[in-house]
Amino acid sequence: MRVLFTVWPAAAHLYPSVPLAWALQAAGHEVCVASRPALADAVGGVGLSAAALVDEAELPRSVGASNPASEESRRTLERITEAMAVGRDDPVGFHVWRCHRDYAVPAVDDLQPIGADPAAPQPVLDALVAFCRDWRPDLVLWDPTTPVGAVAARVVGAAQARFLWGLDHIGWSMDRFARRKRELGGALKDEDPIVEAVRPMAERYGFELDDELLRGQWTVDPMPAGMRLPTDGRVVPMSWVPYTGSGVLPDWLHASSGRPRVALTLGASMRAFGKDSKPLIADLLEALGAMDVEVVATLNAAQLDGIAHLPGNVRAVDYIPLTQLLPTCSAVIHHGGYGTVCAAAAAGVPQIVAIDGDNVMEGPVSGHYLTGAGAGLLLRHEESSVADIRAMTSRLLADPSFRAGAAALRSDLLGAPGPAEVVPVLERLTAHHRAVD
Incomplete structure (x- = not known):
């Protein structure tokens, strides 16, 4: 089968997927990684094929995970933060939400502007859909900050799932927000920022927004079991095999100084x-x-x-x-x-x-x-x-x-299955979820 990874353009998002991509290739499957042109050399450097989508100059704007959001977005996130009711007495929840708010949401917004006009061009999504129509993946594994992968997969009838590069901040925060919205009823009029990013993508290609487009048909989670956040949805556990780059062993590395x-x-x-x-x-x-x-x-x-x-x-x-x-x-x-x-x-x-x-x-x-x-x-x-x-x-x-x-x-x-052991699971799930031509 053909497997497409969609990755936010940073090595920290690419490297966790490398061992699974290698395992898929070793099992005879074709693998490609779609991201910005800035990541193409890094993708090639780890022995994978790259699909370069949209350059920075072609985007109407670029917020970026490290750049400030608009004033309107900040006010919305402040209201949502208050509604989430996650205080410092919940040390995990407090910081998970902050990480989601201050990193994950801007990262999604960088590739797919939140609240975009469905009728207007959406450069990254449109480029990915065009690539998928040509390459015809059977399975799309998407970084949680690139939900464009879920929509593009549906356009071509591919199975699709999230591949986590860390804790599931997005899934946890979406679950928490949905619960708080039910509890507060009409008092909370703001919508989840991730929903506001994915809805116009779905509408642009004639789909109703549903849970699969937000969460994937399943999630591959390589984090240690004791560190995973409790979230809804099907999870396929996988052991994290570290890939941190390569290089020549320096001559001093294994020489002992006699000190720790x-x-x-x-x-x-x-x-x-x-x-x-x-x-x-x-x-x-x-x-x-x-x-x-x-x-x-x-x-x-x-x-x-x-x-x-x-x-x-x-x-x-x-x-x-x-x-x-x-x-x-x-x-x-x-x-x-x-x-x-x-x-x-x-x-x-x-x-x-x-x-x-x-x-x-x-x-x-x-x-x-x-x-x-x-x-x-x-x-x-x-x-x-x-x-x-x-x-x-x-x-x-x-x-x-x-x-x-x-x-x-x-x-x-x-304790979780290794990447090679996960490949047959992905094969079975892909066969079940892929649309029949």
């Missing part, structure tokens, strides 16, 4: 979308520099700008695949991105999630789960001194319970 090695990384997404992290980086380096550890910091020149000198026990490298680095480490300090969380879980390494404030995407949610699992700690930079950071890192390295918690998280991650 600590990885420090803030992820590619923080380089692209994160706020200024230099104060956090400076304090982390100062804290680690005074410890009897070896530090490998995957920080680029921009992140190190203003650092007068690196401590003698710190090796800074612009990039090294985490799948190479983490198995050599005793601990990792990072921003809480799901790709990093799962790469560290697969390596069985205790983790510290270091965040600056609340508006840091998925960091607080990851930190909460890791703390609860006994596999790590959450470091709130605004509440912590350099001495606090040093004490937290020392505790993580010295207390064997964190290593045991990390091992349990690894077992949880590996």
